[in-house]
Amino acid sequence: MNFELIKPLLKEDAKGKIVMLVMDGLGGLPLTPDGKTELETAKTPHMDQLAKEAELGLHHSVPFGITPGSGQAHLGLFGYDPIKYEIGRGVLSALGIDFDLGPNDVAARGNFCTVDENGVITDRRAGRIPTEEGQRLCNLLKEKINLPGVELFLEPEKEYRFVFVLRGEGLDGHVSDTDPQAVGKKAHVPEALKPDAEKTAELVREFVRQGNEILKSEHPANSFVLRGFAGMPKWPKFNDVWGLNSVAIAMYPMYRGVAKVVGMTVLHPAESMSQEIDMLEEYWDKHDFFFVHIKKTDSFGEDGNFDGKVGIIEEVDALIPRIMALDPDVLIITGDHSTPSKLKAHSWHPIPTMLWSKNARPDRVESFGERECLKGSLGSRFDANDLLPLALSHALRLEKFGA
Amino acid sequence: MNFELIKPLLKEDAKGKIVMLVMDGLGGLPLTPDGKTELETAKTPHMDQLAKEAELGLHHSVPFGITPGSGQAHLGLFGYDPIKYEIGRGVLSALGIDFDLGPNDVAARGNFCTVDENGVITDRRAGRIPTEEGQRLCNLLKEKINLPGVELFLEPEKEYRFVFVLRGEGLDGHVSDTDPQAVGKKAHVPEALKPDAEKTAELVREFVRQGNEILKSEHPANSFVLRGFAGMPKWPKFNDVWGLNSVAIAMYPMYRGVAKVVGMTVLHPAESMSQEIDMLEEYWDKHDFFFVHIKKTDSFGEDGNFDGKVGIIEEVDALIPRIMALDPDVLIITGDHSTPSKLKAHSWHPIPTMLWSKNARPDRVESFGERECLKGSLGSRFDANDLLPLALSHALRLEKFGA
Numbered sequence: 001m002n003f004e005l006i007k008p009l010l011k012e013d014a015k016g017k018i019v020m021l022v023m024d025g026l027g028g029l030p031l032t033p034d035g036k037t038e039l040e041t042a043k044t045p046h047m048d049q050l051a052k053e054a055e056l057g058l059h060h061s062v063p064f065g066i067t068p069g070s071g072q073a074h075l076g077l078f079g080y081d082p083i084k085y086e087i088g089r090g091v092l093s094a095l096g097i098d099f100d101l102g103p104n105d106v107a108a109r110g111n112f113c114t115v116d117e118n119g120v121i122t123d124r125r126a127g128r129i130p131t132e133e134g135q136r137l138c139n140l141l142k143e144k145i146n147l148p149g150v151e152l153f154l155e156p157e158k159e160y161r162f163v164f165v166l167r168g169e170g171l172d173g174h175v176s177d178t179d180p181q182a183v184g185k186k187a188h189v190p191e192a193l194k195p196d197a198e199k200t201a202e203l204v205r206e207f208v209r210q211g212n213e214i215l216k217s218e219h220p221a222n223s224f225v226l227r228g229f230a231g232m233p234k235w236p237k238f239n240d241v242w243g244l245n246s247v248a249i250a251m252y253p254m255y256r257g258v259a260k261v262v263g264m265t266v267l268h269p270a271e272s273m274s275q276e277i278d279m280l281e282e283y284w285d286k287h288d289f290f291f292v293h294i295k296k297t298d299s300f301g302e303d304g305n306f307d308g309k310v311g312i313i314e315e316v317d318a319l320i321p322r323i324m325a326l327d328p329d330v331l332i333i334t335g336d337h338s339t340p341s342k343l344k345a346h347s348w349h350p351i352p353t354m355l356w357s358k359n360a361r362p363d364r365v366e367s368f369g370e371r372e373c374l375k376g377s378l379g380s381r382f383d384a385n386d387l388l389p390l391a392l393s394h395a396l397r398l399e400k401f402g403a
Numbered sequence: 404m405n406f407e408l409i410k411p412l413l414k415e416d417a418k419g420k421i422v423m424l425v426m427d428g429l430g431g432l433p434l435t436p437d438g439k440t441e442l443e444t445a446k447t448p449h450m451d452q453l454a455k456e457a458e459l460g461l462h463h464s465v466p467f468g469i470t471p472g473s474g475q476a477h478l479g480l481f482g483y484d485p486i487k488y489e490i491g492r493g494v495l496s497a498l499g500i501d502f503d504l505g506p507n508d509v510a511a512r513g514n515f516c517t518v519d520e521n522g523v524i525t526d527r528r529a530g531r532i533p534t535e536e537g538q539r540l541c542n543l544l545k546e547k548i549n550l551p552g553v554e555l556f557l558e559p560e561k562e563y564r565f566v567f568v569l570r571g572e573g574l575d576g577h578v579s580d581t582d583p584q585a586v587g588k589k590a591h592v593p594e595a596l597k598p599d600a601e602k603t604a605e606l607v608r609e610f611v612r613q614g615n616e617i618l619k620s621e622h623p624a625n626s627f628v629l630r631g632f633a634g635m636p637k638w639p640k641f642n643d644v645w646g647l648n649s650v651a652i653a654m655y656p657m658y659r660g661v662a663k664v665v666g667m668t669v670l671h672p673a674e675s676m677s678q679e680i681d682m683l684e685e686y687w688d689k690h691d692f693f694f695v696h697i698k699k700t701d702s703f704g705e706d707g708n709f710d711g712k713v714g715i716i717e718e719v720d721a722l723i724p725r726i727m728a729l730d731p732d733v734l735i736i737t738g739d740h741s742t743p744s745k746l747k748a749h750s751w752h753p754i755p756t757m758l759w760s761k762n763a764r765p766d767r768v769e770s771f772g773e774r775e776c777l778k779g780s781l782g783s784r785f786d787a788n789d790l791l792p793l794a795l796s797h798a799l800r801l802e803k804f805g806a
């Protein structure tokens with residue numbers, strides 16, 4: 001969707017409320033060709049009833065057939081084309097550990113690694129050092145490194161991975177990777193990719209010099225590489241683009257982070273699915289767009305736990321009456337991508353979606369599931385970017401185009 | 404559709420005749436989730452029989468989820484992308500009152516308004532003066548204003564609205580609005596938006612000067628604002644693009660107007676639906692593309708009259724045998740947009756469409772209705788721009804692309 005096309009159509013006095021309930025990795029696969037998917041197996045009387053009154057289909061957020069990452073898939077749901085709106089790897093890493101990335105920050109993804117006496121990388125993961133060892137090395141570097149005029153943050157992720165952040169005036173993320181992404185090579189010297197990033201590149205080179213000196217007698221992690229330097233993107237804000245006052249409710253950092261990137265108000269982390277609905281109720285009067293994120297469908301999918309994923313979908317179904325009791329004008333129930341437990345991974349399969357609204361034209365679909373959605377009016381492979389404009393129309397928040 | 408792609412494919416000796424029957428605002432909604440739409444409720448034995456033999460689907464003419472105006476929606480049906488082919492507000496207003504806009508004309512939409520002693524707008528609609536008062540003020544201005552070298556037309560629309568037209572050599576519609584579209588502001592001074600429009604801008608400024616002097620002692624409408632200056636667009640002509648000899652049959656000015664904009668031959672206004680079919684019969688041998696427009700489906704939808712809309716659809720169904728008796732090669736039955744009586748307004752819902760032809764691959768659809776169309780081969784949300792090329796192929800008017 002062209003944001004400039006939507007702008008003049010936004011009604012100023014619109015009041016319709018929209019809930020977007022995203023079950024991460026919702027789409028699934030049957031374990032045998034004649035079997036049912038996780039969603040089809042789950043007993044979901046409430047979602048099935050809504051499906052009878054809703055418009056359904058299956059969406060994809062990146063080109064059809066391609067498997068998206070979580071950040072990209074959520075951008076698609078929020079109406080941002082993930083091919084056009086790129087989030088740098090460093091920013092995704094920072095968001096993933098709930099680092100509060102600000103407008104003057106440049107972030108990168110770091111790996112501790114092992115190098116030989118000539119600086120040639122011999123193990124890109126330093127023997128997968130434990131997370132505690134990563135933590136110790138981050139602390140050591142932070143304590144000893146001195147970079148003039150900027151603040152340095154080094155936050156451990158899992159095992160050998162860490163997040164690198166510089167904070168200061170005049171920084172720019174257009175700096176080349178040091179990570180050659182192969183053993184048998186030396187780390188690259190980072191270079192500015194445009195003139196504005198010269199200061200940042202020099203600070204990174206200095207960080208690399210001092211850091212390697214500090215780590216040289218450590219074992220097995222005696223060096224590190226950095227990649228994906230990036231600052232917070234400066235994109236059109238979700239609320240401005242869609243004329244909404246949005247809020248994000250999620251348990252996990254990555255999803256609150258992506259919501260923050262597009263400028264949503266982000267609430268404190270929820271501790272359970274039920275608490276997420278508590279928060280939806282609490283903030284109902286203050287906002288008109290509610291992004292509610294359910295993580296565990298994806299987690300069970302990644303674990304290959306078919307029954308676990310079915311169980312979570314059933315738990316979510318039991319929460320639906322609490323959402324409907326709030327009287328939303330539009331309720332979207334979907335996923336960001338598929339995570340079939342059969343594959344134990346994200347997949348490219350399109351994602352079952354329902355858009356329930358008081359102004360829907362029901363599709364004669366009898367239940368909420370991948371194959372029933374094939375009969376729906378939204379289409380069997382619609383663009384995730386279509387959802388927001390469509391939701392705005394169903395909520396009677398858009399003027400017509402032309403006379 | 405890329406017009407350049409079609410051009411070399413047009414057969415020179417093609418004879419197939421195409422009828423495009425547009426029921427304005429045809430698409431609807433059920434009044435309850437388990438109910439039927441207007442079209443599904445209507446008893447339409449003739450259209451249902453054609454549906455069994457036809458290809459069906461639901462189209463949209465502007466980006467999915469957006470509600471189109473009538474002009475834009477018809478451009479979509481005629482194969483012109485309404486985002487690319489913009490019709491100025493002034494042109495639409497002129498077409499809407501059947502003003503015979505020519506190639507040397509620049510039109511704008513005018514509103515009579517009330518201003519205070521400083522020229523600040525206090526009521527943008529001058530208290531919604533009656534149409535007769537608008538007529539009197541238009542006559543007064545026409546009589547007294549003197550603009551050298553051009554002809555001036557001022558035609559009342561409803562209440563405070565009027566159409567402003569300048570006719571003369573060397574005019575250009577790229578002139579900025581005088582309408583600030585808010586109370587508490589003075590009207591803007593109109594400016595040329597490109598050098599070619601300097602002469603037109605100066606004529607408009609002179610019109611504004613003289614007009615305000617003439618109206619200053621009137622009450623409550625003592626001034627006016629103008630917006631949407633535009634000339635007739637210079638687009639590729641429908642007949643050239645599609646290799647057709649087209650004719651438009653319609654009761655209402657707007658639809659004859661849009662047909663005129665794309666260069667169709669436009670017949671005199673019909674006085675009834677039955678007379679529209681009389682005209683179709685009368686002109687059958689002289690043309691090979693027939694745009695037949697039915698207005699009342701939209702009017703009843705706008706009024707929220709479900710049963711009235713059902714009744715009109717049934718009346719149209721009763722006329723189908725007369726159309727089929729002419730032995731058309733292709734008959735398209737569709738709407739320009741949806742106007743569900745439930746919403747009393749245009750809507751974004753896709754529009755049920757059938758393309759009947761001797762060369763159709765029937766879809767196993769049993770009747771003509773929104774939900775049956777979901778099963779059709781044209782798709783549940785196809786681009787209105789696809790219809791013309793498809794109709795040409797079904798009429799055997801296109802060569803194949805490539806060898």
